Amino acid sequence: MIALAVFTGAALAVSLIADRRKTRAGLLFGARMFLKILPALVLMVAAVGMILSALHPRFLESLFGGSGVLPFLVGLAVGAVALIPGFIAFPMAGLLRTHGISIAVLAAFVTSLLMVGVVTLPLESRFFGKKAALWRNGLSLIAAAIVALAMSLVLK
């Protein structure tokens, strides 16, 4: 991320030297794009706050525990709804594994967490249109279920 920021800074400097007006137009374009999606961003922040607040590691453990299909489906659903950054999600998943949560459920949780974003759906719709966003997330959810099943077979 820092590398990207440095790169962007350098690119901005070069751009400013090369063509002031063009740079201005580019920055205005970026700013306009940001303003257009601001409401969707606020919605996302608020939803993440409430959902993360409801999801304790202890609570997740009680959700994901047990056997059968239900914990697997719950793992998929929680992963789809939650928006947890990787540096929190993976330690959490590691912890859950040491507490005896099965690989299948963890795989379901992790894959749907990565591929599906219900909370970011309004934002994604803003960028790519509602139809494409809905299809991408719906199909990704199915894909996450298949990937997780295959993983649990491979990692037996």
Added chain:
Amino acid sequence: MKGERSEIRFKAFLPWILGGSVLLLWIASRIWPSFSFGERAGRASFGMIREMTGILPVMFILVGLFEVWVPRRSIERFLGRKAGWKAVPWLILLATFQAGPLYGAFPVALGLARKGCSARNVFIYLGAFSTLKIPLLTFEIGFLGLPFSLARVLISLPAFLLVAMVVDRLVPGWTPPEFESSNGGSAVSRKAHRDNGSSS
């Protein structure tokens, strides 16, 4: 007609209502310390805002510069419809060397699309970004082990390629939404315009 209008109003205000209520919940938890839900919600939202202020300005500056400097022809040639499957390694390479949450990739994907990157390739990029980022993999290997990570990557790869192909089929003639109408044309009227355009 009137009902439709008020629904649109409500939708426009919903983010601010929800955002405000998180703030209120947080304030309430300051007053009544036993109400920890509000405290946690406020903290999570604040963390999220902090994360976004670190990422989004960079992304939008980058996308703005990309928009004015990168010639459409080059992106079209490498990532357009005619590029075929040769585009896939480029897309994956581009996606894996990035960091941050998926919503940071949305503006980049849109920037690519505006320069002629095909719909399928836009969704391949999003899929690769969501599953194969290298910073993410290092974390995953550390906490869940190499076999878990390797299995997930190898099985996810065909999965997101397939998802991208199917989305491309299901939303024919996909084009990126416009962002530059500067004369205050509301999102609603533009959407109506687009819907008309696609139905005719």
